[in-house]
Amino acid sequence: MEVEQNQACTELLLLVIDGQATQEQHQELMKHLEECESCREEYLLSKTIKDSLKNHFKANGTPKDLANSIQNKISETASLK
């Protein structure tokens, strides 16, 4: 019973963190977090990791010539026809 409960919480948690929960699901989780410490910690941890990934992630910088070389190839292909 408890395991099922945990599983339901985990699923709800992921939906909310990934911004894909309905408003009702969102409220349901928030209410649950008020009374469940382990879920609250889990929520904070998962959210922190997700935010860290987003914020710290350095884009590698697309090589400058890439867009040009693609455009050129496309023009070549187009003019062949």
Place this chain on the structure above:
Amino acid sequence: MSYESKDKQRVFNEEFMPHIDAMYNFAFRLTLDEDDAKDLVQETFMKAYRFINSFETGTNAKAWLFRILKNSFINNYRKKSKQPNKVDYQEVESFYNSDSVNENITTDLRVETVQHLIGDEITNALNSLDVDFRTVIILCDLEGFTYEEMAKILDIPIGTVRSRLHRARNLLKEKLKQYASSLGYKDKRK
């Protein structure tokens, strides 16, 4: 849908080219090599142009392009490496081991520890994951695709997207924990 050749280039420039940076990043995260990433992006755009008639204007061009890129990656790199498919094994394993569904609850990684890690450390942890797990995290957390879009990009059911994502995050937590302890971070709480 069929485009006139003039329209082809217009659709290509307006709908596809704006995604080049996201595509390059995705390619780099998959291949972990700048030259391979470049080749993969070029190949993807050439395919996109060739199969442009199967793209419907107004639909999600980014997801469409990511799907082509992902399939090209699998064809080029995975077949070459002939690695056993670890994901299948790990998914089966987690399916039969119901305890692991809740392993995140017992993970003792602390929020403060994660906050202390810098970008490189998090990037390294992500890069160390098996490519299938890395992919779902990139698509979801970095690119913000919905589960439904991810299912289309990866050609797997939504349920599999969610379970793979869950598993990927637990593996990432495990890596972050190992990383943090190797750097000397200690949890204040026992």
